[in-house]
Amino acid sequence: MDVDMIFKIAAIGIIVAVLNQVLIRSGREEQAMMTTLAGLIVVLMMLVYEISNLFETVKSVFGL
Amino acid sequence: MDIYAVIGLGVIGAVLAVLLSQYRAEYAILISIAVGIAILYSVFRNAWQITNELESYIALAGINRDFIITLLKSLGICFLVQFASDICKDMGQTAIAGKVELAGKITVLISALPLFSELIGLALKLVSI
Numbered sequence: 580m581d582v583d584m585i586f587k588i589a590a591i592g593i594i595v596a597v598l599n600q601v602l603i604r605s606g607r608e609e610q611a612m613m614t615t616l617a618g619l620i621v622v623l624m625m626l627v628y629e630i631s632n633l634f635e636t637v638k639s640v641f642g643l
Numbered sequence: 644m645d646i647y648a649v650i651g652l653g654v655i656g657a658v659l660a661v662l663l664s665q666y667r668a669e670y671a672i673l674i675s676i677a678v679g680i681a682i683l684y685s686v687f688r689n690a691w692q693i694t695n696e697l698e699s700y701i702a703l704a705g706i707n708r709d710f711i712i713t714l715l716k717s718l719g720i721c722f723l724v725q726f727a728s729d730i731c732k733d734m735g736q737t738a739i740a741g742k743v744e745l746a747g748k749i750t751v752l753i754s755a756l757p758l759f760s761e762l763i764g765l766a767l768k769l770v771s772i
Contacts, residue, residue, distance in 0.1 A: 582652060592674070593666070596667050618670075626673060626676055626680070629680045634723070637683075640691050641694070641722075
């Protein structure tokens with residue numbers, strides 16, 4: 580479980596926020612919303628992979 | 644990961660979550676989930692020593708082994724349900740958190756049913772003497 584995943588998620592969040600502002604200021608609200616959705620999906624995919632790792636560990640430890 | 648790393652991780656994660664909650668609120672929740680996963684993963688990775696030690700003591704004491712299996716199973720279920728319901732509460736979804744906890748309670752109850760029947764059998768045997 581690498582710790583830098585948390586900083587990756589923080590970086591994605593900041594980048595998406597900045598991109599969102601830039602796109603909204605330049606009048607492209609739809610692209611801004613698309614960027615936010617894309618960022619969210621990327622982070623969720625990473626998280627789902629880590630959650631499955633956690634569940635496998637808990638299953639192996641507690642014999643679920 | 645020793646305790647100092649966990650403490651540092653928790654504080655940094657909280658700061659990052661607050662930082663991001665002003666711009667994109669959903670990333671604050673994702674960061675808290677990621678920190679939770681990191682800490683729980685590091686804790687459970689070396690938790691197998693506890694369960695092995697517990698099982699050896701139980702075997703030493705000659706108690707039936709499937710008691711400890713049910714105990715560990717319900718412990719694992721409680722950890723995961725607590726993890727999920729805390730995340731839901733963080734997001735303000737207390738209704739979903741309550742549902743998750745209810746499901747966890749029922750699952751633990753179902754997994755402990757054989758213990759109840761054995762207990763009743765034991766009690767009846769004692770009473771009938």
